[in-house]
Structure formats: structure tokens, C-alpha cells
Amino acid sequence: MARLFSSIAARLVIAVPYLWLLVFFLAPFLIVFKISLSEPALSMPPYQPVFDLAGGVSALLERLGQLSFANYLWLLDDPLYINAYLSSIWIAAVSTLITLAVGYPIAYGMARAPASIRPTLLMLVILPFWTSFLIRVYAWIGILKPEGLLNQFLMLLGLIDEPLVILNTTTAIYIGIVYSYLPFMVLPLYSTLEKMDGSLIEAARDLGCPPMAAFWKITFPMSLPGVVAGCMLVFIPAVGEFVIPDLLGGSRTLMIGKTLWTEFFNNRDWPVSSAVAVILLLILIVPIMFFQRSQARSRETGS
Amino acid sequence: MAGSWGRFNIVSLVLGFAFLYLPILLLVIYSFNESRLVTVWAGFSTKWYVELFSNRGLMDAAWVTARVAFLSATVATVLGTMGAVALSRYTRFRGRLLFSGMVFAPLVMPEVITGLSLLLLFVAINFDRGFFTVTIAHITFSMCFVAVVVQSRLLSFDQSLEEAALDLGATPVRAFFQVTLPVIMPAVISGWMLAFTLSLDDLVIASFTSGPGATTLPMKIYSQVRLGVTPEINAVCTILIGIVAVGVIAASIVTKRQEVQRRRDEQTAMHMAT
Numbered sequence: 316m317a318r319l320f321s322s323i324a325a326r327l328v329i330a331v332p333y334l335w336l337l338v339f340f341l342a343p344f345l346i347v348f349k350i351s352l353s354e355p356a357l358s359m360p361p362y363q364p365v366f367d368l369a370g371g372v373s374a375l376l377e378r379l380g381q382l383s384f385a386n387y388l389w390l391l392d393d394p395l396y397i398n399a400y401l402s403s404i405w406i407a408a409v410s411t412l413i414t415l416a417v418g419y420p421i422a423y424g425m426a427r428a429p430a431s432i433r434p435t436l437l438m439l440v441i442l443p444f445w446t447s448f449l450i451r452v453y454a455w456i457g458i459l460k461p462e463g464l465l466n467q468f469l470m471l472l473g474l475i476d477e478p479l480v481i482l483n484t485t486t487a488i489y490i491g492i493v494y495s496y497l498p499f500m501v502l503p504l505y506s507t508l509e510k511m512d513g514s515l516i517e518a519a520r521d522l523g524c525p526p527m528a529a530f531w532k533i534t535f536p537m538s539l540p541g542v543v544a545g546c547m548l549v550f551i552p553a554v555g556e557f558v559i560p561d562l563l564g565g566s567r568t569l570m571i572g573k574t575l576w577t578e579f580f581n582n583r584d585w586p587v588s589s590a591v592a593v594i595l596l597l598i599l600i601v602p603i604m605f606f607q608r609s610q611a612r613s614r615e616t617g618s
Numbered sequence: 619m620a621g622s623w624g625r626f627n628i629v630s631l632v633l634g635f636a637f638l639y640l641p642i643l644l645l646v647i648y649s650f651n652e653s654r655l656v657t658v659w660a661g662f663s664t665k666w667y668v669e670l671f672s673n674r675g676l677m678d679a680a681w682v683t684a685r686v687a688f689l690s691a692t693v694a695t696v697l698g699t700m701g702a703v704a705l706s707r708y709t710r711f712r713g714r715l716l717f718s719g720m721v722f723a724p725l726v727m728p729e730v731i732t733g734l735s736l737l738l739l740f741v742a743i744n745f746d747r748g749f750f751t752v753t754i755a756h757i758t759f760s761m762c763f764v765a766v767v768v769q770s771r772l773l774s775f776d777q778s779l780e781e782a783a784l785d786l787g788a789t790p791v792r793a794f795f796q797v798t799l800p801v802i803m804p805a806v807i808s809g810w811m812l813a814f815t816l817s818l819d820d821l822v823i824a825s826f827t828s829g830p831g832a833t834t835l836p837m838k839i840y841s842q843v844r845l846g847v848t849p850e851i852n853a854v855c856t857i858l859i860g861i862v863a864v865g866v867i868a869a870s871i872v873t874k875r876q877e878v879q880r881r882r883d884e885q886t887a888m889h890m891a892t
Contacts, residue, residue, distance in 0.1 A: 321790045329711055332701035332761065336720040339758040343735030346742050417637070420630035427627050436631070438870060443638050445862045447819045449836050449843075450855040454641040457648065457847050464644060497638065548726065555728020557822050562843065572730045579734060579826075589738065592731045599728070607722045 344596070351386055351589035386590040396574065396591065400598065403571040406485065406560075407553035410492035414500045414549050415542065417493060422504035422541075423534075426511070437505070444498040452491055452562050459487050459563070483565025491559035496552070500545040507541030508534070540613060547606040551599055571595055642859060649852035666853040676854065679838040683818060686749065686834060690756035691813035697757065698764025698813070699806055703794070705765070706772040724762040732759060733826030740827065747829030755827040756817040763816060764809035771805035772798075804873045811869055815862060 390396045425436045443451065458464045459482040466478040481487050511534065519529040535542075557572035564570065571591065578588040649667075653660035670676060701721055708714075724732065736755045740747055775798070783793040799806070821836040828834065835854070842851055 324791045325708070328700045329704040329708060329717075332697045332704065332765070333713070333717050333720075335697055335758070335761070336701075336717070339736065339739070339754060340720050340724060341716075343739040346738045347731075347735045350738055417634070420626075421634035424627035424631040424634070427624075428631070438866075439635055440638070442863065442866060443642065445815050445866050446642065446859050447815075447836065447855070447862075449819065449821050449839060450645070450858065451641065453839075453843050453847070453851065453855065454645040456843070458641060458644065460847075494637070494641070497634075501634075551726040552728055555730050557728075557730050558840075572728060575730045575734065576822075585738070588734060592734050595728065596731060603723060603726060606726055607719060610722055611718065 347589045347592050350586055351593045352383060353586050354383060354385070386586050387594070389587065390590055390594065395569075396571075399569045399571045399574045400594070402569050403554050403556075404598070406488055406570060407492070407550050407556070410489050410496075410553055411546050411550040413489060414493045414496055415546060418497055418500035418504055418545065419542075421497075422501045422508055425501070425505050426508035433509070440498050440501050440505075448495060449558060451495055452558055455487070455491055455494065455563060456482065459490070482563065483567070485564065485568055487563040487565075488560050488568060488570075491563045492549070492553050492556065495559065496549040499548040503544035503548065504538060504541040507538045511537055540609065543609055544606070544613070547602055547609070551602050551606065554599060555595055645852055646856045646859065649849060649856040651849055651852075654849060666849040667857075670850055670853050670857075673850070675833075676835075676838055676850075679833050679835045682749065682832055683835040686753050686756060686824075686832075687814050687817035690753045690760060690817045691810050693753075694757045694761040694813040695764050695806060695810040698761040698809055699768050699802075701761065701765040702768035702772055703798075706769050721762050721765050724759045725766065727759075729820070729822035730826075733823040736823070737826040747827060748832040751827045751829065752824050752832055752834065755823050756813075756820065759823065760813035760816045763812050764806075767809040767812060768802060768805045771802045775801055804876060808869065808873070811865060818858070818862075 421440070425433060425440070428436055456463075460466075461478040461480060461482070463482070465481070466475070469475045470478070481490075515533055515537075516529050519533055520526070524532070555572040555575075556570065557576050560568055560570040560573045561576070564573075575588050575591045575595070578584050578591060648659075650662050650664060651659055652663040652665070701717075704711075705714075705718055705721065733755070736751075736758070737747075740751050745751060779797055779801070780793050783797045784790065788796065819836060820834075821840050824834045825837055825840075828837065835858075839851055839854060842848065
């Protein structure tokens with residue numbers, strides 16, 4: 316009896332979260348794909364049904380013949396969407412590199428800090444991540460705007476005569492992404508750097524290797540798993556980012572997350588926004604799989 | 619090691635932390651500004667906080683958010699812990715690869731995609747949008763964060779303890795609740811807190827999945843931010859930052875104490891055994 320109970324419990328532990336994710340994570344993607352193939356309609360919901368299970372198999376087959384890739388053709392035809400995809404990938408890639416350049420020295424400094432203060436430093440990196448993303452982006456508006464704090468400060472120092480225009484430019488988006496995603500870069504970097512065996516570098520130094528060369532030949536290659544994980548954690552969500560380009564980028568900068576939002580909420584074109592989402596997912600599927608494989612590998616080796 | 623902790627490291631840490639904290643600090647300072655102009659200092663005042671509490675819409679939104687965050691974090695912690703146990707204790711079951719994929723993907727999935735797809739699901743099954751749809755959406759993505767946090771604790775956990783309990787005749791269910799769960803409890807608690815703050819934070823997914831009468835605080839803040847920076851919003855943000863900071867610091871002190879206590883217990887046990 317107890318064994319039966321245990322085996323039911325074991326099954327439930329797997330089945331309940333599995334079913335939840337199937338219903339609320341995987342199934343919705345299939346629906347997005349389905350709707351991206353349908354025609355827009357002036358009804359609620361604003362699209363023509365693609366599959367109607369009530370009609371049976373023959374009706375289903377008939378419907379399959381009518382699937383329309385019109386939304387996709389339309390997307391590919393309109394340079395607005397292609398430019399939005401390309402500029403999202405570009406902005407995300409540049410921001411990821413800047414985040415790496417900013418995050419690496421921080422992670423390195425933390426890993427070399429005395430062991431007694433490392434937990435405190437770690438906490439200081441994590442703490443901003445707990446405060447709202449929206450608030451942290453909002454904070455930058457007051458700093459970057461023409462009469463904002465940064466310009467006031469620079470003019471006070473006499474470095475500039477008239478305010479710099481930073482808000483509502485791509486520069487502001489870079490700053491926003493680097494700022495918001497910095498903890499995601501620092502944490503994986505820190506965890507690889509902290510485990511690193513310091514004696515290797517000492518050995519290289521003893522053998523006459525200059526510090527910079529020792530860094531590029533030993534430290535950096537050994538921290539690559541952390542670099543890859545950090546870059547993926549920044550790049551993938553940044554491509555589809557909405558809040559940062561919307562609040563800091565102004566109306567002229569083009570990013571696909573914002574385009575999708577506008578299509579959906581302002582133009583109420585659900586089929587086109589679904590097609591935008593499907594293509595975005597196709598672009599991101601390779602880095603996502605890459606991320607998952609590296610995660611699974613690092614978990615299996617127990618690190 | 620302290621000797622080799624050179625000047626370069628200290629400078630990069632100081633600059634790094636200044637970059638992380640200065641914007642938040644400025645936001646907090648200017649929430650106490652007398653002037654309506656957010657960037658011109660005109661003297662200390664708490665009037666925006668007073669005004670805040672008489673703002674009915676904001677208070678309603680805060681209440682909705684608190685309920686959504688509490689409910690979704692609690693369910694997500696249960697589901698996420700189950701998922702973590704499934705992934706770390708059952709290495710072989712049908713569809714395990716798909717399952718682990720579904721656990722890791724939401725961590726990096728752009729929010730616009732998750733939000734849109736959930737909304738289309740709710741529309742397809744004719745589920746009225748409101749409090750429960752936002753809650754379901756939040757459970758779905760935060761359970762994955764909980765699963766990852768708890769799983770990493772389970773992997774570093776000494777499985778021989780569990781095996782000993784089983785050898786002594788405990789059922790797996792009992793072994794889990796009496797041996798495993800107490801040990802992984804700090805991870806489960808931080809998973810809950812993570813789920814709670816993720817829900818408290820979320821704008822994009824809530825905007826897609828919410829309906830009339832279920833406006834969350836981030837949605838309210840967002841609609842006001844679009845109209846410009848105001849001291850009231852700075853005040854709301856300061857309160858939220860304060861709540862989170864107190865929560866996180868309290869939790870870290872509690873876990874640290876538990877850790878010390880656990881180590882002491884282990885040492886006592888070792889002494890008694892020898």
C-alpha cells in the first residue's frame with residue numbers, strides 16, 4: 316500500500332509541473348503559430364479561425380489547404396519589420412559586448428576579493444536585480460534627459476556648454492540594457508572566476524609571463540563557460556526587449572519587441588503580431604538551444 | 619590573497635557598484651523633493667508620500683499586485699520545487715528532454731512572446747481575462763526560476779542522507795518531507811521570494827494577460843511614466859525598493875543564522891559519533 320502510494324507520488328511530482336508547462340507554455344506557442352497563419356478579421360477575437368475541430372477530419376484537411384502565409388509574406392515585404400529585426404539583433408549584440416566589458420572587471424574584482432567579504436559583494440550585485448526592472452529603467456529618464464542630472468553635472472564641471480541629447484537615442488538604449496542586465500553577466504562570470512585555481516597564474520608569472528599575457532592566455536580562456544552563459548542571459552532577452560526601447564529609445568528607434576507591442580495593442584492586428592513573434596522565436600531558437608545545452612552540461616558536471 | 623587584490627580590482631568594484639546604485643539612489647533622493655520638477659532640488663518634503671496614499675487608483679493597483687504576487691509565488695514555489703525534484707532525482711522518464719527544455723526556456727524567453735502566447739491561449743479557450751489569468755501567467759514563468767534555484771541546491775545536497783532514510787524504512791514521500799525538504803528549505807524560501815518579486819515587477823506579461831479590473835501596479839506606473847517623470851512615481855518606487863531591500867536583507871540574515879546553526883549541529887553530531 317505504501318509502495319503504491321509512493322509510486323503515485325513519484326508520478327505526480329513529474330506529471331503536475333510537466334502538465335502545467337505543456338498547457339501554459341508549449342500549447343500557447345502552437346496557438347501563436349496557428350493564428351499567425353490566419354487572416355485578420357474585424358471581430359472578437361480579431362482573426363479568422365484556422366482549425367475548427369467540430370467539423371471533423373475532412374473539414375480539418377480542407378482548412379489545411381487554406382492556410383495562408385500572407386502575414387509572413389507581408390512581413391518580409393515591408394522593410395520596417397526587417398529593419399526592426401536587424402536593428403534589434405545589432406543593438407542586443409553591441410549591448411551584450413559592452414555588458415561583458417563592464418561586467419568582467421567587476422566579476423574579476425569580486426573573485427579576487429578577500430573571501431570574507433565575497434558574500435557581501437555577491438549580495439550587492441544581486442540586490443539591484445530584486446528591485447523592479449521598470450523602476451531601474453525609469454530612474455535613467457531623470458538622469459539622461461536634456462535638463463536631467465547627467466547634463467546638469469557635466470555643465471557644472473564645465474565639460475559641455477549645452478546639454479547632450481542622450482534620451483530617445485540608441486545610446487540611451489545601450490545604457491539601459493547594460494545597466495539592467497549587468498547582474499546577469501556578473502553572476503555567471505563570478506562563479507567561474509571564483510573556482511579558478513590561482514596557482515596556474517602564479518606558475519605562469521613565475522615563468523616570466525607578463526600579467527596581461529597571463530590573463531589572455533589563462534584566465535580568460537578558463538572563464539569562457541561563464542562568458543558564454545552571461546552573454547546568452549543578456550543577448551536573448553535583450554533582442555525582444557520592450558520596456559527599455561519604449562521608455563529610453565523614443566519613437567525613432569526601432570526594436571522588434573516594441574513593433575510587436577504596437578501591432579498588438581495599437582493596430583490590434585493579432586495575426587501579424589503572432590507572425591512577428593514566430594519569426595522572433597525562430598531567430599532566437601539557436602541561441603536558446605545553445606544556452607540550454609550549456610546549462611545542462613554545467614549541471615551534470617555539478618558545477 | 620588580500621595582497622594580490624590590487625588597486626585595479628578595487629577601482630573596478632567601486633566604479634561598478636557606483637554604476638549599479640547611483641541611479642536608484644538619485645531616484646530615492648528626488649522622491650523627497652519639494653518641487654514638482656523632478657530634476658531641480660527645492661528642499662526636503664514628504665508631501666508626495668502623503669499624496670500617494672490618497673491616490674485611489676494607485677492603491678487599488680497595489681492591492682491587486684500584492685494578491686497576484688502572493689498567490690502566484692506560492693503556487694509557483696510548489697510547482698517549481700516539484701519540477702526541481704523531478705529533474706534532479708528522476709534521471710530517466712519519457713519526455714525528460716522536453717521537460718528540462720520547458721523549464722529553462724522561460725528564463726530567457728522575451729516577455730513579449732510569453733505574454734502574447736498566453737493571451738492567445740486564454741482567448742482560444744474563452745477564459746475571461748483578469749486576476750486569474752495574470753496569476754496563471756506569473757506562476758508559469760516564475761515556477762521555472764524556482765525550479766532552477768531549488769535544483770541547484772538539490773544537486774549539491776548529500777544524497778546519502780536520503781538513502782539512509784530509505785534504508786531505515788522511510789517511504790520516499792516521508793524521506794522527502796523529513797530529510798530533504800528541511801535541508802533545501804533556504805533554497806525554497808529564496809525561490810518563493812524570487813517568484814514574488816518577479817511577479818511584483820512584471821509589466822509586459824501582465825499587460826497582455828490582464829483584463830478590466832485587474833490593473834497591476836507596474837501597469838499603472840508605466841501608464842504614468844509615459845506621461846513624464848513625476849515625484850509621486852519616485853515615491854512609489856522608493857517604497858517598493860524599501861520593501862524589497864528589507865525583505866532580501868532579512869532573508870539573508872535568517873539563512874546565514876540557519877547555516878551557522880546547521881554547521882554547529884553537524885559538528886555536535888560528529889563529536890557524539892566519535
